[in-house]
Amino acid sequence: MKRVKIITFIEQRHVRCFGLFKVMTDREYALLVNSAVCSSHKKGSVVYKEACVNNGAYVVLSGVVKQYKLGTKEKQHIIRFAKRGDLIGFRSLITNNLACTTSEVIEDAVLLHFPGHLLFRLMKNNFQFYMFVLRHVCLEMKETNGLIMCVSQKRGRERLAHVLLQLKERFDVDRHNVLQLPLSRREIASLIGAAPESAIRLLSDFRSENIIDLQGRFIKLLDLPALARISNVSL
Amino acid sequence: MKRVKIITFIEQRHVRCFGLFKVMTDREYALLVNSAVCSSHKKGSVVYKEACVNNGAYVVLSGVVKQYKLGTKEKQHIIRFAKRGDLIGFRSLITNNLACTTSEVIEDAVLLHFPGHLLFRLMKNNFQFYMFVLRHVCLEMKETNGLIMCVSQKRGRERLAHVLLQLKERFDVDRHNVLQLPLSRREIASLIGAAPESAIRLLSDFRSENIIDLQGRFIKLLDLPALARISNVSL
DNA sequence: CGTGTGATTGACGCCTGTCAACGTCTGTGG
DNA sequence: CCACAGACGTTGACAGGCGTCAATCACACG
Numbered sequence: 276m277k278r279v280k281i282i283t284f285i286e287q288r289h290v291r292c293f294g295l296f297k298v299m300t301d302r303e304y305a306l307l308v309n310s311a312v313c314s315s316h317k318k319g320s321v322v323y324k325e326a327c328v329n330n331g332a333y334v335v336l337s338g339v340v341k342q343y344k345l346g347t348k349e350k351q352h353i354i355r356f357a358k359r360g361d362l363i364g365f366r367s368l369i370t371n372n373l374a375c376t377t378s379e380v381i382e383d384a385v386l387l388h389f390p391g392h393l394l395f396r397l398m399k400n401n402f403q404f405y406m407f408v409l410r411h412v413c414l415e416m417k418e419t420n421g422l423i424m425c426v427s428q429k430r431g432r433e434r435l436a437h438v439l440l441q442l443k444e445r446f447d448v449d450r451h452n453v454l455q456l457p458l459s460r461r462e463i464a465s466l467i468g469a470a471p472e473s474a475i476r477l478l479s480d481f482r483s484e485n486i487i488d489l490q491g492r493f494i495k496l497l498d499l500p501a502l503a504r505i506s507n508v509s510l
Numbered sequence: 511m512k513r514v515k516i517i518t519f520i521e522q523r524h525v526r527c528f529g530l531f532k533v534m535t536d537r538e539y540a541l542l543v544n545s546a547v548c549s550s551h552k553k554g555s556v557v558y559k560e561a562c563v564n565n566g567a568y569v570v571l572s573g574v575v576k577q578y579k580l581g582t583k584e585k586q587h588i589i590r591f592a593k594r595g596d597l598i599g600f601r602s603l604i605t606n607n608l609a610c611t612t613s614e615v616i617e618d619a620v621l622l623h624f625p626g627h628l629l630f631r632l633m634k635n636n637f638q639f640y641m642f643v644l645r646h647v648c649l650e651m652k653e654t655n656g657l658i659m660c661v662s663q664k665r666g667r668e669r670l671a672h673v674l675l676q677l678k679e680r681f682d683v684d685r686h687n688v689l690q691l692p693l694s695r696r697e698i699a700s701l702i703g704a705a706p707e708s709a710i711r712l713l714s715d716f717r718s719e720n721i722i723d724l725q726g727r728f729i730k731l732l733d734l735p736a737l738a739r740i741s742n743v744s745l
Numbered sequence: 746c747g748t749g750t751g752a753t754t755g756a757c758g759c760c761t762g763t764c765a766a767c768g769t770c771t772g773t774g775g
Numbered sequence: 776c777c778a779c780a781g782a783c784g785t786t787g788a789c790a791g792g793c794g795t796c797a798a799t800c801a802c803a804c805g
Contacts, residue, residue: 344655346663347742354655366648369641375652398644399637405644406604409633412647413601417610419654420579420589426662427703428581431761460784468662470762475785507582666793695752705794710753746805753800760793769784775777 290336290387293360298403312388322378322386323364329374331390332365338384339446339456342376343465351377353465355418356445356456362411368394381462426468429507434467435477436506439487443496452499457492525571525622528595533638547623557613557621558599564609566625567600573619574681574691577611578700586612588700590653591680591691597646603629616697661703664742669702670712671741674722678731687734692727 290296296304313336316322323329325345335357342363343351354376357363367374368391398405425437439454446456458466464474478494481487486502488495496502525531531539548571551557558564560580570592577598578586589611592598602609603626633640660672674689681691693701699709713729716722721737723730731737 344659346659350663352659352662354658366651370645370648370652372652375655398640402634405633405640409640409644409647410605412644412651413605416601416647416651416654417605417607419651419658420610423589423654423658423661424579424581424587426658427587428585471783472763472785473761476761479785706751707753707795708793711793714753748804749802750804751800751802753798755796755798757795758793759795760791762791763789764787766787767785769782771780771782773778773780775779 290334293334295334295360295362295407298407299397299401303397303401303404307389307393310390310393314386314388316380316384316386318380318383320380322380323374325375325377326373329364329367331388332368332394333363333378334387334389335359335361335363336385336387338380338386339382340378340384340386341381341462342378344376351465352468353462354422355415356381358446362389362408365389365394365408366412381458382456431467431469431473431477432480433506434469435463435474435481436502438463438466439494439496440499440502440506443499448496451495452497453490453493453495458494459492525569528569530569530595530597530642533642534632534636538632538636538639542624542628545625545628549621549623551615551619551621553615553618555615557615558609560610560612561608564599564602566623567603567629568598568613569622569624570594570596570598571620571622573615574617575613575619575621576616576697577613579611586700587703588697589657590650591616593681597624597643600624600629600643601647616693617691666702666704666708666712667715668741669704670698670709670716671737673698673701674729674731675734675737675741678734683731686730687732688725688728688730693729694727 291304296307299307316338322333322340337359340357340361340363341353342355342357343353345351357378363378364374366372398408425434429437442454442456446454448454460475460478461471463478464471467474467477469477478487478489482489484501486496486498486505488497526539531542534542551573557568557575572594575592575596575598576588577590577592578588580586592613598613599609601607633643660669664672677689677691681689683689695710695713696706698713699706702709702712704712713722713724717724719736721731721733721740723732
């Protein structure tokens with residue numbers, strides 16, 4: 276982790292557009308710029324760990340972070356991805372609990388450390404900011420409820436279709452419909468709650484049915500209607 | 511649903527002790543008592559439905575409400591139970607979305623309808639109240655994250671053990687260790703994300719291993735250490 | 746007393762996790 | 776430049792878990 280103490284001008288302008296910062300006054304934002312620390316993290320670096328104390332939230336300025344929980348035998352289940360503009364690690368701050376997930380960088384990221392006292396101060400003084408945070412958690416909750424249904428009632432094949440469609444929504448595809456997020460097979464497996472071997476087999480099935488195409492760690496979505504049909508969207 | 515327009519004195523005193531109301535000033539509470547409507551609901555009555563508009567939150571004054579999502583073929587997955595003092599249905603208010611779960615009474619309940627405008631007014635003016643709501647959502651989130659792990663990585667047997675232990679925490683057991691919450695087999699199945707037949711088989715297994723005893727819809731927990739061992743607590 | 750719903754048990758077959766073997770790729774050190 | 780180790784990806788074989796279907800029993804209710 277490399278510290279970047281002075282937020283460059285570019286980043287400031289850039290950052291100011293994120294929903295989280297749009298609800299802040301210029302004065303509050305200036306305060307944040309002064310007291311927050313910006314750091315760059317390489318792929319694979321762990322931001323915070325499940326069951327550890329967490330002394331601040333982070334805003335993802337660039338890159339991608341995966342949040343997962345560890346199960347038995349170190350098997351991980353990815354619960355969500357955070358990208359530009361997303362706030363992570365605030366739940367444990369608010370409940371004053373240990374972190375309930377691990378956050379790990381999967382695409383080189385720049386993170387802004389958001390000290391706890393500032394978070395509380397903003398929530399207390401700025402109703403807009405408060406509602407932003409609350410709405411954020413509520414929306415995450417909705418997603419998570421959907422995830423439970425997906426994992427509990429769908430088969431691997433349907434889960435994979437569902438996850439691919441969700442990834443398409445959350446991360447862009449290029450003009451060839453290639454998902455702009457490289458994922459290892461193990462990560463795809465962790466997303467759908469399956470063994471890596473099963474995930475591979477499902478991917479191969481989809482490829483042989485011309486629903487997707489595989490280009491290393493990139494996935495090209497060929498037949499979106501088929502994915503929708505398979506995932507049987509009723510979430 | 512029977513309306514009970516005047517909250518009786520007993521209920522007022524009773525209700526005032528709930529965490530949600532403790533953070534309210536007397537003045538705010540008086541306002542609530544005046545504008546809120548109290549209603550009694552029989553077992554089986556649906557408070558609000560998934561994918562429907564929801565014009566207010568509810569506080570459970572007595573009884574038990576299950577919150578579930580429907581999957582394919584009307585199969586339901588129970589996400590959580592709400593009992594005395596719990597606030598339900600506020601998420602859709604806050605995000606201004608359709609309800610993402612269905613809430614159904616499983617033990618005759620008295621509910622207090624909490625109008626949306628009052629909820630927002632309280633959140634805006636009373637920081638304590640605001641933090642109560644936020645903390646509530648964050649804690650639910652933590653539970654839900656745990657549920658994902660449970661459903662995605664544990665086998666039926668482990669899931670059942672896990673759920674039984676959770677139910678013990680959330681609902682009391684009497685002096686004979688009998689869970690004070692009658693559940694149909696179908697509901698138990700919906701809790702662990704399994705077919706009713708599978709749930710029954712697992713329950714029978716546990717009984718023949720002297721881990722639990724079955725008394726109609728009531729479950730007597732005989733061997734808590736065994737349950738803990740089976741559930742393999744790493745959540 | 747018939748009817749409907751829930752509970753229970755057995756039979757069967759698919760899904761999927763596990764183990765094992767092998768190919769592929771990358772980085773490291775000789 | 777090559778050899779090698781290690782991580783990742785892929786495929787096959789196999790068995791156990793669990794969903795589905797069907798039959799039977801228990802019980803409440805009109």
